[in-house]
Amino acid sequence: GNSVTQMEGPVTLSEEAFLTINCTYTATGYPSLFWYVQYPGEGLQLLLKATKADDKGSNKGFEATYRKETTSFHLEKGSVQVSDSAVYFCALSDPRRNTDKLIFGTGTRLQVFP
């Protein structure tokens, strides 16, 4: 079945370090891929998305490239800030027709220290 696998956290970094959070997926068809961020006490917010192979989604300095050959959508940021501390979720759209369900990974907690 369709699934999303994320690296386990927490990921602990110093401010200005380079961030990678790995995400791989299994899906039939051609899903859209998403990264969501959840700050403490808040709901999930869409961070970026990519709808087809080789697309790069980007927002707030974060980037992820839809790699069909490796079924991956890794999240990267060149220089993290303390304010980036949050839980990050990778997700894919169910490629079956007539459904808007998203399949989420388990989330990766990022902790950035000054």
Add this chain to the structure above:
Amino acid sequence: DAGVIQSPRHEVTEMGQEVTLRCKPISGHNSLFWYRQTMMRGLELLIYFNNNVPIDDSGMPEDRFSAKMPNASFSTLKIQPSEPRDSAVYFCASCAGQGGQPQHFGDGTRLSIL
């Protein structure tokens, strides 16, 4: 534009009581989702509506849980009777329902059953 609006933000009640959570989706969105988030189980999809009709309720834990969507701008999730293990953060999300679209989340209701 107003986002997804959930009420109440916090609810504390004694076990056995009826609990009703409310959600107003983004105007124009025709798909609505109820999720539950706990430390132990992560983010779980409870039920999904499209055009006010329940499409997938396979995540509803048991008969104590019920959800309705009487019109395009309002949904409720009811727990009767409530139990301490129902304590969680409950999120509502909506999307435009065109396939592969991102979901937009509310800020959640933090429910504590004593």
